[in-house]
Amino acid sequence: MSSASLKLIKDLDDFKFIYYWACPHSGQVSPNLPTLLHASEWLAEYQAKKYQNTERRKSTTDRRRRAYKSSSPSMELIYSRRINPEGRRVTDKLPTVDLDMTPDKCREARDQFIN
Structure with missing residues (x-):
């Protein structure tokens, strides 16, 4: 299963808003992931684990990111490969939401509170 x-x-x-990756099959x-950034990080790790051939990259982070060098491990997720999404791989770019199910659920919740 590819990222496509x-x-x-x-x-x-x-x-609470959540994000998750799903396959039609x-x-x-x-x-369940709390933010879009966590969803993109999960996809990058998933793709790296599933890749069977020899990897040419030494790191999973985008090498074009030079502006931010985090010294704190807790900040590494914030200043990850998404600061300048210039990479060519799917995992170098911030993903977009394919299906947003929140409007209907928000409407249902609002109607329950009103009635």
Whole structure:
């Protein structure tokens, strides 16, 4: 299953926005992720694990990112490969939401509170 077959879904769970990757054939592939940045990081790690050939890159982070050098491990996710999405790979670019299920669920929640 390639990243082209994966679709990014935005959903509402317990009044929190979540993101997850899903495949039309096997359903939800990733765990529930709290942000779009986490979803993109998960996709990069997933693609790196599934790649069977010899990897030419030494690192999974985009080498074009030179402006931000994080010294704190907690900040590494924030200043990851997404600061300047200039890479050519799918995992070098910030993904877009393919299916947003939140408007309908927000409407349903609003109607429950009003009635």
